[in-house]
Amino acid sequence: MDELTEIPQMTLEFFGINLVFNTQTILMTWVVMAALIGFGFLATKKIGFLPNPFQVVGELLVTVFQGLTLDALGEDLAKKYFPLICGLFMFLLLSNWLGIIPELSEPTKDLNTPLGLGIMGFCIAHYSGIKAKGFKAYVKGYTEPIIFLAPLNVIGEISKVISISFRLFGNIMGGAIIILVVSHLVYSLILPPALNLFFGLFVGTIQAFVFTMLTLVYISVQVN
Amino acid sequence: MAIEGADIVKAAAFIGAGLAMGFGAIGPGVGEGFAAGKACEAIGKKPEEAGLLTRTMLVGQAVSESTGIYSLVIALLLLFVV
Numbered sequence: 001m002d003e004l005t006e007i008p009q010m011t012l013e014f015f016g017i018n019l020v021f022n023t024q025t026i027l028m029t030w031v032v033m034a035a036l037i038g039f040g041f042l043a044t045k046k047i048g049f050l051p052n053p054f055q056v057v058g059e060l061l062v063t064v065f066q067g068l069t070l071d072a073l074g075e076d077l078a079k080k081y082f083p084l085i086c087g088l089f090m091f092l093l094l095s096n097w098l099g100i101i102p103e104l105s106e107p108t109k110d111l112n113t114p115l116g117l118g119i120m121g122f123c124i125a126h127y128s129g130i131k132a133k134g135f136k137a138y139v140k141g142y143t144e145p146i147i148f149l150a151p152l153n154v155i156g157e158i159s160k161v162i163s164i165s166f167r168l169f170g171n172i173m174g175g176a177i178i179i180l181v182v183s184h185l186v187y188s189l190i191l192p193p194a195l196n197l198f199f200g201l202f203v204g205t206i207q208a209f210v211f212t213m214l215t216l217v218y219i220s221v222q223v224n
Numbered sequence: 225m226a227i228e229g230a231d232i233v234k235a236a237a238f239i240g241a242g243l244a245m246g247f248g249a250i251g252p253g254v255g256e257g258f259a260a261g262k263a264c265e266a267i268g269k270k271p272e273e274a275g276l277l278t279r280t281m282l283v284g285q286a287v288s289e290s291t292g293i294y295s296l297v298i299a300l301l302l303l304f305v306v
Contacts, residue, residue, distance in 0.1 A: 163290060166290070166293065166294060166297055167286075167287075167289075167290040167293055169297070170290075170293035170294065170296050170297045171289075171293055173297075173300065174293065174296045174300075177300070206282055206283070206286050207286060209283065210283055210286045210287060213283060214287075
């Protein structure tokens with residue numbers, strides 16, 4: 001049970017600042033990125049009328065997320081933000097599924113990954129809001145309905161980042177801990193595959209979709 | 225073996241983790257059950273929209289689950305960090 005709280009870290013001295021790297025998280029993120037690049041290469045290698053399996057999956061993803069972004073953002077912005085949304089979903093999906101393979105662990109199990117993605121979505125949403133409405137209208141949006149409520153509006157915006165990232169982190173971390181504890185109790189017999197199926201595939205897919213959809217909704221709220 | 229202050233803190237953290245998880249699980253349980261019941265009603269009325277309804281229900285449940293997940297995070301913090 002020692003691996004429950006253990007985080008492999010590497011400290012680097014850099015001009016008097018201690019830089020701490022979570023080595024396992026970084027390594028697993030690289031694995032996910034390599035797999036995604038491989039997938040993209042295989043899907044577009046021989047584009048044809050008779051598609052290979054990778055092309056089918058790629059076309060499915062593109063079709064579904066093009067429809068979703070088109071519904072939320074409209075014609076012009078959908079073309080701009082569709083790659084971000086689709087890429088985010090693919091990265092999160094593969095990250096959440098990675099824990100099924102023994103010896104590998106989900107990069108989303110570390111709070112730094114969801115928090116980084118959440119802050120990225122927050123910055124993109126507000127940047128697109130300023131760009132779409134202009135700075136004056138953007139600031140004026142905080143003083144709705146009266147000016148005294150401006151601090152509450154600011155806190156509401158910040159709490160969005162906390163909620164979106166802790167939701168993903170808690171689901172994946174909780175699932176991983178439950179799988180580990182139950183596996184120890186039953187000596188890794190019978191139950192762990194079913195648990196991996198539920199927490200890895202099912203919850204992982206739903207949480208990746210929810211994270212992506214919420215990022216899209218935050219962008220569309222800021223734009224409109 | 226005398227009981228020291230650190231032991232009491234540890235015991236209090238474990239009790240707090242149990243309480244956080246127990247009370248925190250009430251809300252999501254009620255909320256997700258309510259959403260599933262409503263989705264069942266809607267599917268009964270319109271069976272041809274079952275796919276869309278199921279997808280919407282799952283996303284809504286995942287969002288309403290987040291309060292339970294917060295209490296899980298707090299419980300984990302109490303168990304492993306304190």
